Amino acid sequence: MVWSFARIRNELIALGAVEHVSLSELTSFHVGGDAALMLRPQSYDALKCAIDLCRQAGFPFVLLGRGTNILASDDGYDGLVIRFDTPLHPPIYFGTHVTVCCGMSLMQLARETVANGLSGFERLAGIPGSVGGACAMNAGAYGGEIKQILRHIRVYRDGVDAWVDVNDSDLSYRKSAFSFPECIALEAEFALSPDDGTAVSVMEDCMRKRREKQPLTVPSAGSTFKRPAGHFAGALIEQCGLKGYAIGDAQVSPKHAGFIVNNGHATEHEISRLILYVQQTVLEQTGVSLECEIKRIGKEEPKCSC
Template sequence: MKMLWKDQIVSEFPGVERNVPLSELTSFRVGGAARFVLRPQSYEEIKRAVAFVKSFGVPFVLLGKGTNVLASDAGYDGVLIRFDAPMHAPIYDGVRVTVCGGTSLTQLARDTVKRGFMGLERLCGIPGTVGGACAMNAGAYGGEIGQILRRVRLLKNGTDAWTDVRDGDLGYRRSAFSFPDAIVLEAELELCADDGSAAETMRDCMEKRREKQPLDLPSAGSTFKRPEGYFAGALIEQCGLKGYSIGGAQVSQKHAGFIVNTGNATEADVSALIRFVQDTVKERTGVNLEPEVKRI
């Protein structure tokens, strides 16, 4: 008799976890359970996992550290592949560094500065993975990973290959290297020699984060993309919404660009607040706010 995929996944991937609350896998700390969670330990295992779910036609989603996602209260009835740990240490070759997609971006930024390089110092403090940063073209304080990303090793349409980054592959908080189109297995970044300012810049950026961002409460960072010519936080504050709450979701008192979970928020609370903020800002200022967070 043919084995069901739910039985087979357990025999093929003995480490698979069942019914894991998405609130434990995402920085927003909301969401129901993911039916199966795989945490591959090697590139081969990621490829095997993707081939497995595709062969059975099972829904699947890829997550890094889950710091830019809003997970449904209904959970995820499929396979969640969690790629949030490095398969190997960064490999330095002159000013180039090749790094695993599961590496912490903040740890990498610190490591590069310690070794006398510049390029990542402004991105220190972004709490995701390098793969997640490539997918989102993460950036802060004038720096963006796209500025130094030269090549990516992608798992795409069943093939695993390095590809050069071309003009147009990355834009503001978007990239061609994002799940479900592709999985970033590794990235090659081009740094430059530190001119002596990297450590101080990194400290300043971290200080600004601590000063301005509600780091004591769960969130997914900036909830909305920056609308051209405006700042989302300033528009939201101007509409009197700072501190506005729906259930356990609140427009942060510290930074109106962040929606935070004050303790018992559900995805429904966060979604209702996102809609309310969008509607209010549109009505009062005419500006459309587009969510930056991805949904599961």
């Protein structure tokens, strides 16, 4: 059966979707045109139902957490953007294990677990995404990463909602088997350990280092590039004289060359041109190829190798 746009639109609106939402408001880069429809699911059933409807109708959809690792197209997205950034229930503690909704903020979870005398999240406390986004990216910082503590995950995959064990090979540097579009992470169970009395100071130390070294007051999507083996992307970019280099309002951060920032009205087009310029220059001058860490959404074909 062929679905009309009006039919799928009405079905998604009945689930709580709204029309014409700016992607710049849904992403930390503050860049991007309008999404045709946007849904913030208020239950796991609503989330699964929206996905099933889109699949049945052949209607495009994309999943966001808190949009902190995303570069969205200036042309917007002609489909449904699902923003899963609402904790559908509070964390459930069982000894040193905690089970959480993937819509929860990672920062909030980190602070809460540390306050509850548990160790495991303290190095990740400054990562501004959702728990689902962190599992999808295998987020990490200062020697900590999601892989070290994620034990079980509830995923919606191929129409099946199931808890699965996490194996060593499921997660690697900024890569995960639990990422959209392969699957949707719904809940996650983490194995933490009793705090030996250092968790608060480790967390505060990591947060201080971030404030000192990263451009946290300007919109960005965090580190633009993955860490190339044996190097640091920021150091290579700086070595090539590109720290502070700008195209329009898109700029290689003068504070940390590993971040591209939006100084106000940067467009996705400007950011893409800057990414490409940085990649080409670093490759020519150092022989190292930089791979994007940020993900793209939108109808445009990537203009750079993200």
